[in-house]
Amino acid sequence: MNVVKIGVSDLKARPGDELEFKAQEKWSYLATATGNIPIVSPVRVGGTVTNTGKILLVKGQVATTLELTCDRCLEKYRYPIVAALEEEYAGAAAAQTVAGEEGEPVEVRPLEGDFIDLKPAVEEALILALPMKWLCREICRGLCPHCGQNLNEGQCQCDTRPVDPRLAVLGELLRKREGEN
Template identity: 45%
Template sequence: MFINLRQAISSEAPVEIHQALDVSRVVEGRKDIIAISPLQADLRGEAPGEGVVQVKGTLKTELDMTCSRCLKPLKRDIQAEFAESFKQGEHPEVDTQAQEEDEDLHYVPGEKVDLVPYVEETLLLNLPFAAVCQESCKGLCPHCGADLNEQECGCNKDVIDPRLAALGDFFKK
């Protein structure tokens, strides 16, 4: 998915990009994500002036996941706002204050910009850290593995500090 900076600057109308991307390799290492649908990118490139091209739009996808507490399957719709600014040329060496102001501006050496790495970064930042099927999910019993949302298991839930465990035997006598 590329945008031509020169074309976007010279065009009076915004450059529209509507494309579906396979982003399955982005979530490859995540054990809680079973599958991800193709990411639908609806982007619009405009040139406000000074040789800068602003690319804005929305990214949408659907995740098949497992609940991080009870391991039940669930679906999550991800919708993220995308906004990046690009300028053709080398990054100027200027004072630190000007660098802080241009922190969100990406300088590119050529006329074309590959938007895929920026889209993937935005997707990664908007993925859920630990998805749950519902906020009140009780999860699984750490001793017997029973789903605590469906039934109480009857396991002993007393947590005893191992340093003081010997004192428990003292009171049994």
Template identity: 75%
Template sequence: MVKIGVGDLKARPGGEIEFKGQEKWSRLATAAGSVPVIAPVRVTGKVTNTGKTLLVEGQVATTLELTCDRCLEKYRYPLVAALEEEYGSTKTPGEEGTGIGEETGVRPLVGDFIDLKPAMEEALLLAIPMKWLCRENCRGLCPHCGRNLNEGLCQCDTRTLDPRLAVLEELLREREGES
């Protein structure tokens, strides 16, 4: 787990500490399902005591194995995401209006350590593209035979005929047969 000790920093408004770390993750849970993580998840950055909160700024990077939405081939996707989170002490009983909580976007700080894993996961999830394509010009699969069109053309008849004109095509075939 990537944890940062901030015990000393909490007492020094304006102070900063730099951090760097990496973790081995096997999967990243997305809305589309679980995605394999095929490289260590690296994080670098700094924590700044702003006086009210601890501001974490940095970068998260890894490589995912995604499946192309068009051709269904697996491919490696290097992913780099900006990391920016604020952490603040939770309210003590009787204290009012500290502004710490989910509605303000400030994560609660409990103790003298910041666990970066939830923030790292969130940053990576936000950086994943909505449409997973192995390449920008992916041609996808043939809708008739299922061949991957990136590997070559298939022999399917790709002409589309308006069903209302099918009778005319039949008449033309009959006429060609008479000649």
């Protein structure tokens, strides 16, 4: 078995039964709407598939390590990620039955014959587990806005004194005058 597909032909015939799964697979990247994120360790997935009588319920966990780029200093860093995996799968007829009983549409993933394709669910779980802001460390100092020096590696030589914007023009005149002399 690979991470992408789980055979469930026997399980479909036994309501109330459960099937455990555990696997790992090497992926080179995680595709997102903004680009591809490199994956630097195997994607590990484990959990159970339960036949509830109407649907197949997958519960488990996915883990891997991604290579992200820090939003403050632009350095690449490794980010270990663990995400919960919980999905419902059903054939087309069963999916309509589940939605009809509750009166509102229920999001159930399609069951392709005797296999559950976990890849879309795993990708979605990893994307949803990503942090909103990618930081190499909580106290990342970022880049100097003037010269671009990575402030985590050392202080730059830029003048960082705050200047009142109303006096900025006067400071510019003084610098020009000093350059003439």
